[in-house]
Amino acid sequence: MYHALQNEPTYIDNILISVLKDKIEAIQPKLFLISVPFPGNLYSAFRCAQWVKTNHPEIKISMGGGFPNTELRSLSDKRVFQFFDFITLDDGELPIDLLIQNIREKVPKEMQMYKRTFLLENGEVIYKNDSFRKDYKQADVGTPDYTGLLLDKYISVIEIVNPMHRMWSDGRWNKLTMAHGCYWGKCTFCDISLDYIKVYEPVQARQIVDRIEDLYAKTGQNGFHFVDEAAPPALMREVALEIIRRKLAVTWWTNIRFEKSFTADLCLLLKASGCIAVSGGLEVASDRLLKLIDKGVTVEQVAKVTRNFTEAGIMVHAYLMYGYPTQTVQETVDSLEMVRQLFEAGVLQSGFWHQFAMTAHSPVGMYSERFGVVKETETIGTFANNDINYIDKTGIDHNKFSFGLKKSLFNFMHGICFDYELQDWFDFKIPRTKISANFIEHALKDDDHFNTKPTAKVVWIGGKPSAEFFTKSKKGNTWEMASLTFHDKRESFTVQTNKIEGEWLVSILEKIHISNEKVFSFAEVKADFETVIKWL
Numbered sequence: 001m002y003h004a005l006q007n008e009p010t011y012i013d014n015i016l017i018s019v020l021k022d023k024i025e026a027i028q029p030k031l032f033l034i035s036v037p038f039p040g041n042l043y044s045a046f047r048c049a050q051w052v053k054t055n056h057p058e059i060k061i062s063m064g065g066g067f068p069n070t071e072l073r074s075l076s077d078k079r080v081f082q083f084f085d086f087i088t089l090d091d092g093e094l095p096i097d098l099l100i101q102n103i104r105e106k107v108p109k110e111m112q113m114y115k116r117t118f119l120l121e122n123g124e125v126i127y128k129n130d131s132f133r134k135d136y137k138q139a140d141v142g143t144p145d146y147t148g149l150l151l152d153k154y155i156s157v158i159e160i161v162n163p164m165h166r167m168w169s170d171g172r173w174n175k176l177t178m179a180h181g182c183y184w185g186k187c188t189f190c191d192i193s194l195d196y197i198k199v200y201e202p203v204q205a206r207q208i209v210d211r212i213e214d215l216y217a218k219t220g221q222n223g224f225h226f227v228d229e230a231a232p233p234a235l236m237r238e239v240a241l242e243i244i245r246r247k248l249a250v251t252w253w254t255n256i257r258f259e260k261s262f263t264a265d266l267c268l269l270l271k272a273s274g275c276i277a278v279s280g281g282l283e284v285a286s287d288r289l290l291k292l293i294d295k296g297v298t299v300e301q302v303a304k305v306t307r308n309f310t311e312a313g314i315m316v317h318a319y320l321m322y323g324y325p326t327q328t329v330q331e332t333v334d335s336l337e338m339v340r341q342l343f344e345a346g347v348l349q350s351g352f353w354h355q356f357a358m359t360a361h362s363p364v365g366m367y368s369e370r371f372g373v374v375k376e377t378e379t380i381g382t383f384a385n386n387d388i389n390y391i392d393k394t395g396i397d398h399n400k401f402s403f404g405l406k407k408s409l410f411n412f413m414h415g416i417c418f419d420y421e422l423q424d425w426f427d428f429k430i431p432r433t434k435i436s437a438n439f440i441e442h443a444l445k446d447d448d449h450f451n452t453k454p455t456a457k458v459v460w461i462g463g464k465p466s467a468e469f470f471t472k473s474k475k476g477n478t479w480e481m482a483s484l485t486f487h488d489k490r491e492s493f494t495v496q497t498n499k500i501e502g503e504w505l506v507s508i509l510e511k512i513h514i515s516n517e518k519v520f521s522f523a524e525v526k527a528d529f530e531t532v533i534k535w536l
């Protein structure tokens, strides 16, 4: 890339630089910050930095974001500092605050403090982390500000193959997070040793919804993508309740773990608040490998949870993985069969197969010998260090499954080819699956018993039923009865009870209505019912 940057700027570079030039001349900044979330915008980041260094050497330039956070933690290549003055790692607020302080207050060099910052000193790349100040709390980081972006000029990229990928790039979503980091933080392929996963800090539901209102007011757009690593179910529930209480008309989607707290009821609540889609990792659809990954879910549980979302009208996308260390050919075939059955049962609508990649900050990358793989080299490069080449002791070439897995998924997402033999997707011999043909069907039938915790919260999100009371008589006996009719957007249904129970139901629905501040527990509702029932 260094050599490419010595070449004449390309056609696209020139467009980028002409926009940058106008901005720099209009704003005349003292500090220029470039966020590099992915390798895909690294080159452009360097091009921009190069132009600013050449034409405005007085401006300091700093890089932060997902790419340096994961790849540049062991940076030692001095050439980077021909372009950038600073590279900051992890949460950017405090490191940048300190840079601003140093620049604005012209702090003498020996007094300057830094947080997680690489810079060049006496011709050497050094890492400074000498400030005692603590990082900003998530409650204090504020709402993202899109001021100055031409929000109505973005091009919608409509991808038709994969419904979830289409959502990513078709139209624009305001980005927010419910929590910093991951509340689970255990999956062995994930960067769990890095702050962006390891440091879990949720934001209060009310504050999240304040941020929703703020962004809605500023952008005029009511679509929200929560870019959480895995949004916590209890917080999603509180956010949903708050959205409904404030009567906000928003749509939102996020990333989750398929855990069992996503009950049918919770999914209905999420849908009522505007949740339209979730994505989550099924990874390798094999219970042995899910355990090794420490995902904390089973295939059966994923099937039930995805069913709950689907029935509530929320689209489900699954991240699928193949080639995890020690994964056998049989397990890849069985995993494909599970995925086939999940699509056939209609509980998944979208998915994507990723080949396992070993990264430096995941447990597999850090303790590879425990997972049956050997790193090709222990040498640490001078620039990007994240993806690690390794040798899997199974000796299987997982890459050869790539085409067949993707092709089959493409067809399943279109609701076709469920009856094909798995062998038909590959041009080499594969073993027969060991998964029974109705594994998912059984998992979905085998439902949990009605077993609600006393502390569960009971909330009514429907309207007030219309009630009729009447007397029923049979063979000389008479009963006082109630007929309650409920209406929602799609249907009406009627419940008949005796009069006392009917009256109780009408009154409790009022008490537990979502608009009330007080939320009743299941134990309280049960006790309330029992006091009434004893008069029967």
Ligand code: SF4
Pocket (backbone or CB within 6 Å): 182, 183, 184, 185, 186, 187, 190, 191, 192, 197, 229, 230, 257, 281
């Ligand atoms: S893979 Fe997802 S659920 Fe697992 S630790 Fe990483 S962010 Fe959390």
